[in-house]
Amino acid sequence: MNSSTKQKLDIQKAESSRIGQVDFNNLTFGSTFSDHMFECDYKDGEWQNPTIKPYGPLTISPGAKVFHYGQAVFEGMKAYKDDDGKVWLFRPEENFNRINKSSKRMAIPEFPKDIFFEALTELVKIDKEWVKKGLGNSLYIRPFVMATQVGVSASPSTEYKFMILMSPAQAYYTGDVKVEIAEHYSRSANGGVGAAKAAGNYGAQFFPTNLAREKGFQQVIWTDASKHEYLEEAGTMNVFFRVNDTLLTAPISDRILDGVTRKSVIALAKRDNITVEERPVSVSEIVEAAKNGNLKEIFGAGTAAVISPVSAFSYHDTVYDLEHQDNGFAMRFKKELMDIQHNRSEDPFGWRYEVL
Amino acid sequence: MNSSTKQKLDIQKAESSRIGQVDFNNLTFGSTFSDHMFECDYKDGEWQNPTIKPYGPLTISPGAKVFHYGQAVFEGMKAYKDDDGKVWLFRPEENFNRINKSSKRMAIPEFPKDIFFEALTELVKIDKEWVKKGLGNSLYIRPFVMATQVGVSASPSTEYKFMILMSPAQAYYTGDVKVEIAEHYSRSANGGVGAAKAAGNYGAQFFPTNLAREKGFQQVIWTDASKHEYLEEAGTMNVFFRVNDTLLTAPISDRILDGVTRKSVIALAKRDNITVEERPVSVSEIVEAAKNGNLKEIFGAGTAAVISPVSAFSYHDTVYDLEHQDNGFAMRFKKELMDIQHNRSEDPFGWRYEVL
Numbered sequence: 001m002n003s004s005t006k007q008k009l010d011i012q013k014a015e016s017s018r019i020g021q022v023d024f025n026n027l028t029f030g031s032t033f034s035d036h037m038f039e040c041d042y043k044d045g046e047w048q049n050p051t052i053k054p055y056g057p058l059t060i061s062p063g064a065k066v067f068h069y070g071q072a073v074f075e076g077m078k079a080y081k082d083d084d085g086k087v088w089l090f091r092p093e094e095n096f097n098r099i100n101k102s103s104k105r106m107a108i109p110e111f112p113k114d115i116f117f118e119a120l121t122e123l124v125k126i127d128k129e130w131v132k133k134g135l136g137n138s139l140y141i142r143p144f145v146m147a148t149q150v151g152v153s154a155s156p157s158t159e160y161k162f163m164i165l166m167s168p169a170q171a172y173y174t175g176d177v178k179v180e181i182a183e184h185y186s187r188s189a190n191g192g193v194g195a196a197k198a199a200g201n202y203g204a205q206f207f208p209t210n211l212a213r214e215k216g217f218q219q220v221i222w223t224d225a226s227k228h229e230y231l232e233e234a235g236t237m238n239v240f241f242r243v244n245d246t247l248l249t250a251p252i253s254d255r256i257l258d259g260v261t262r263k264s265v266i267a268l269a270k271r272d273n274i275t276v277e278e279r280p281v282s283v284s285e286i287v288e289a290a291k292n293g294n295l296k297e298i299f300g301a302g303t304a305a306v307i308s309p310v311s312a313f314s315y316h317d318t319v320y321d322l323e324h325q326d327n328g329f330a331m332r333f334k335k336e337l338m339d340i341q342h343n344r345s346e347d348p349f350g351w352r353y354e355v356l
Numbered sequence: 357m358n359s360s361t362k363q364k365l366d367i368q369k370a371e372s373s374r375i376g377q378v379d380f381n382n383l384t385f386g387s388t389f390s391d392h393m394f395e396c397d398y399k400d401g402e403w404q405n406p407t408i409k410p411y412g413p414l415t416i417s418p419g420a421k422v423f424h425y426g427q428a429v430f431e432g433m434k435a436y437k438d439d440d441g442k443v444w445l446f447r448p449e450e451n452f453n454r455i456n457k458s459s460k461r462m463a464i465p466e467f468p469k470d471i472f473f474e475a476l477t478e479l480v481k482i483d484k485e486w487v488k489k490g491l492g493n494s495l496y497i498r499p500f501v502m503a504t505q506v507g508v509s510a511s512p513s514t515e516y517k518f519m520i521l522m523s524p525a526q527a528y529y530t531g532d533v534k535v536e537i538a539e540h541y542s543r544s545a546n547g548g549v550g551a552a553k554a555a556g557n558y559g560a561q562f563f564p565t566n567l568a569r570e571k572g573f574q575q576v577i578w579t580d581a582s583k584h585e586y587l588e589e590a591g592t593m594n595v596f597f598r599v600n601d602t603l604l605t606a607p608i609s610d611r612i613l614d615g616v617t618r619k620s621v622i623a624l625a626k627r628d629n630i631t632v633e634e635r636p637v638s639v640s641e642i643v644e645a646a647k648n649g650n651l652k653e654i655f656g657a658g659t660a661a662v663i664s665p666v667s668a669f670s671y672h673d674t675v676y677d678l679e680h681q682d683n684g685f686a687m688r689f690k691k692e693l694m695d696i697q698h699n700r701s702e703d704p705f706g707w708r709y710e711v712l
Contacts, residue, residue: 030508033419059413062519063389067502070426070556107562142508146423147559152386152498152523153660154592156562163418167508182547189545189581191538193560200426200556203503204549206463206512225545226582236510304509 007050009118013126014054024132027170029304030140034127038119038164041148042109047162050115052123055165063150065157071147072199073102076303077260078138078169079124079355081131082343087124089141089353090341092117094260099143101258102196107156108145116143123164124355135342136171140304144199169304176311176324179234179298180217181283182208183316186225187233187255194255202236209235217314219300223283224255230280237300237308238262241281242329243289244296251278261301265333267349274329283315290320298322299330307334363406365474369482370410380488383526385660386496390483394475394520397504398465403518406471408479411521419506421513427503428555429458432659433616434494434525435480435711437487438699443480445497445709446697448473450616455499457614458552463512464501472499479520480711491698492527496660500555525660532667532680535590535654536573537639538564539672542581543589543611550611558592565591573670575656579639580611586636593656593664594618597637598685599645600652607634617657621689623705630685639671646676654678655686663690 014035022032033055040050066072075095080088096117100110124131124139131139142165147157185208188194193201205220212220219235232250233239238259241248247269252258269276289295290313298310309330312321325331339345343352370391378388389411396406422428431451436444452473456466480487480495487495498521503513541564544550549557561576568576575591588606589595594615597604603625608614625632645651646669654666665686668677681687695701699708 028507028509030419031506037418055418057415057417059415061413062393062411063386063521063523065559066423066555067428068430068498068500068555069558069562070428070554071559071562072423072426074424105563106559107566140508142424144424150387151384152496152521153384154558154561156566165419165508167419184547186545186547189542189548191540191542191564191581191584192545192548193556198426198556198560199422199424200549200554200559202425202510203421203427203462203556204554205510206425206427207461208547210463210512225547228547 007048007115009115009122010049010051011122011126012051012053017129019129022168024168024170027168029169030167032167034130034139034166034168036123036126038123040115040119040162042160042162047112047115050119052119052126060148061150063152065147065149065151068152069147069154070198070200071106071108071157072145073099073106073108074142074144074197074199075099077141078303078341079131079141080138080341080343081133083133085133086343087128087131087355088341088343089124089355091260091264091351092120092353095143098197098258099145102198103145105193105196106198108147108160111145111162119164121355123166127166128356130166130168132168134171135338135344138169140167140169142167176309177218178216178312179219179221179310179314180212180215181221181231181313181315182223183228187222189225189255191254195253195257197257205235221313228283230282231286232256234300234310237302237305240265240299240301241286241295242297243294246275246277247329248277248279248281250281259301261303261306261337264337264351265301268333268336271348287315287320295322297325297328297330306337363404363471365471365478366405366407367478367482368407368409373485375485378524380524380526383524385525386523388523390486390495390522390524392479392482394479396471396475396518398516398518403468403471406475408475408482416504417506419508421503421505421507424508425503425510426554426556427462427464427513428501429455429462429464430498430500430553430555431455433497434659434697435487435497436494436697436699437489439489441489442699443484443487443711444697444699445480445711447616447620447707448476448709451499454553454614455501458554459501461549461552462554464503464516467501467518475520477711479522483522484712486522486524488524490527491694491700494525496523496525498523532665533574534572534668535575535577535666535670536568536571537577537587537669537671538579539584541576543578545581545611547610551609551613553613561591577669584639586638587642588612590656590666593658593661596621596655596657597642597651598653599650602631602633603685604633604635604637606637615657617659617662617693620693620707621657624689624692627704643671643676651678653681653684653686662693
């Protein structure tokens with residue numbers, strides 16, 4: 001399916017940088033883009049013309065299949081600058097493998113590994129000034145693929161565009177979040193595309209999340225679509241529950257994203273001899289644990305916020321509060337992960353990837 | 357949510373028509389577009405600048421949310437030309453209502469009815485030469501909405517583009533289709549977006565449909581995601597089962613599209629005193645009916661193919677053949693519907709809508 005012929009990466013540099021116009025102390029997540037982007041088209045059965053070029057608009061037919069059939073997948077990753085000015089990625093091979101896994105589920109041709117890594121590292125090198133030092137600062141990287149064939153018949157596209165955009169992101173603390181456990185709406189079906197970072201999975205969450213927000217909750221903890229008995233994901237993150245000193249999280253399935261932060265948290269926990277149970281976690285056991293005081297923490301895990309502690313959850317119109325744990329698992333894993341990402345600690349698992 | 361201020365429709369005509377380059381006897385469905393398209397943007401809380409303009413490419417940021425989060429919905433409808441040259445739509449109000457229902461589920465602002473109908477009728481009038489006479493010929497109409505705000509944070513867009521494209525479609529007979537009953541993959545979840553014409557619902561079907569095709573089946577009959585016990589939709593159509601002289605189809609739910617062809621078939625059947633049961637239809641009862649000879653027909657119902665008879669279905673690796681019924685329900689409803697659509701018969705339900 002992939003072309004194995006290595007294609008030469010074409011690099012077209014921007015005439016001037018927009019970096020001077022950016023206030024790095026007041027960034028809105030995901031809304032400012034760096035000077036360059038990567039673009040590569042799939043046509044006639046192969047990925048061709050990999051190009052780094054100045055960030056700018058696309059010219060695309062309104063009949064392109066991405067607009068009509070949501071045949072699109074993406075990834076989220078970050079580049080970090082350490083105090084010596086070296087730039088690092090975090091487990092980029094995981095993102096590469098996952099975008100191809102997502103693509104396969106969405107009938108999109110896989111992208112070649114050599115082009116992915118060359119494009120990724122060259123793009124970060126060219127826009128290295130956009131990666132700022134300081135714990136929590138990063139350059140958010142968004143690889144994505146979209147169906148570009150023109151046609152409004154519901155069948156897989158024969159043409160695609162693979163792109164990488166980059167957006168500077170700030171260290172931020174949004175506060176602990178209040179979440180609502182889903183009792184009516186759901187995120188994904190058995191045999192569906194929940195395990196893929198398919199574009200449509202995210203748009204489908206906006207309406208139920210808006211309803212939760214109107215009630216004062218920032219996110220939804222999704223449950224299984226069949227009976228809403230088991231806890232699955234929190235908003236766009238994986239979710240962990242600490243009951244006494246045991247860490248619980250739903251197992252990977254075709255409904256649940258195989259999160260890089262999720263698997264990193266599990267690795268850190270196991271290294272520290274914390275018992276981790278990857279198994280279906282029922283709403284009833286968590287409610288019970290909340291009632292009897294055994295539920296110590298809930299937190300989301302994902303690339304954007306790293307770890308996001310939950311301060312309260314709602315179920316059957318009852319709100320269960322959780323005490324903030326300054327020295328809890330959430331804050332500890334967040335610090336350990338960020339220290340590894342920013343090259344401030346050892347890297348026992350070999351997760352860091354040096355770009356320059 | 358809607359702006360109720362009527363906005364003036366701006367009409368920019370193409371300098372010349374491309375119609376001379378089109379071979380109307382060799383059309384590939386959905387790949388040729390008429391001379392004009394409609395475009396209207398949502399910004400600052402209202403739909404603005406409704407414009408009919410020459411069909412052509414869009415200039416759009418690669419950071420537009422539609423590419424990343426699949427926040428997009430669409431409709432499918434057709435215009436027909438009768439033998440006197442009059443042009444008709446079929447139940448357009450149903451499509452208007454449904455696109456707003458789909459939009460609501462995808463957190464997209466609803467579109468105003470007056471602009472929708474003015475744009476739709478003016479667009480068809482301007483490109484009336486693209487609607488060809490003859491039973492089965494039509495101009496396929498694709499209204500759609502996409503999220504255009506630039507930003508890769510997973511939250512509802514603040515900006516949208518509503519468009520209408522039109523594509524000439526031919527009378528075609530693809531033959532009866534062989535279908536596979538889904539036993540692993542699924543189309544939608546309880547509490548999900550299956551009832552919406554959300555873009556991502558369609559892209560998600562491509563991979564499992566490809567797998568079915570490799571085994572010699574053109575489409576998949578989707579079953580419930582929980583246990584694959586009940587029959588839901590066929591490919592991108594609603595599905596009907598005729599057991600002896602009773603017509604069975606799944607009831608509308610949050611998993612099943614409220615199809616215009618589906619509800620029209622039900623109305624025609626009821627008028628003709630055919631017993632219609634809108635209820636969960638189990639795989640086991642259909643397999644049993646196939647075995648004992650009571651299963652007479654299966655057919656899909658949707659705008660593109662109108663009625664699509666099924667010649668065989670596969671379940672548990674057994675293929676059950678169905679005899680083609682020249683005088684069966686499928687062929688009868690297809691003729692009745694097309695006769696109404698093309699103004700060749702009475703219109704007892706008031707389904708036709710005259711454009712010019």
